[in-house]
Amino acid sequence: MSRRTTAERLRRAGQRVTQQRLLVADALVAAGRQVTAQDLYERLRRRDEGIGRATAFRALESLVAAGVARRMELEGHVYGYIACRPDHHHHLACQRCGRVQEIAESYVASVTRRVEGDLGFRIDDARLDFYGTCAACMAASA
Numbered sequence: 047m048s049r050r051t052t053a054e055r056l057r058r059a060g061q062r063v064t065q066q067r068l069l070v071a072d073a074l075v076a077a078g079r080q081v082t083a084q085d086l087y088e089r090l091r092r093r094d095e096g097i098g099r100a101t102a103f104r105a106l107e108s109l110v111a112a113g114v115a116r117r118m119e120l121e122g123h124v125y126g127y128i129a130c131r132p133d134h135h136h137h138l139a140c141q142r143c144g145r146v147q148e149i150a151e152s153y154v155a156s157v158t159r160r161v162e163g164d165l166g167f168r169i170d171d172a173r174l175d176f177y178g179t180c181a182a183c184m185a186a187s188a
């Protein structure tokens with residue numbers, strides 16, 4: 047995800063494009079797994095980006111508002127954040143290593159079609175994520 051794409055997505059969502067927001071988005075992409083806001087802030091500090099905690103947390107929220115980042119619920123009512131592609135998709139979140147894989151809308155299309163057919167409900171948006179153990183963690187524990 048390039049900075050230009052991130053800036054474009056922020057702009058389209060009516061969010062201001064700031065250096066801090068782009069930095070936070072970069073760090074989130076670099077993390078490549080779900081991280082808590084605190085984790086992310088510590089990563090930024092290690093890179094010596096000179097960004098304050100409150101600023102980093104606010105930047106994260108504006109990235110969520112623009113769909114650049116997504117907030118996922120972890121065990122113990124903690125939130126994890128991940129970077130997200132622009133098109134609609136769902137997630138496979140590994141509860142062991144924290145990696146999050148994106149899966150295409152087509153995997154859940156049959157479920158939404160069935161609900162619409164059976165219940166006469168028109169679905170405009172579906173947020174469906176799957177939590178479990180990734181293939182690498184399964185292999186490691188086998």
Ligand SMILES: [Zn+2]
Pocket residue numbers: 116128129130131135136137148
């Ligand atoms: Zn995503």
Ligand SMILES: [Zn+2]
Pocket residue numbers: 140141142143144145179180181182183184
């Ligand atoms: Zn895993």
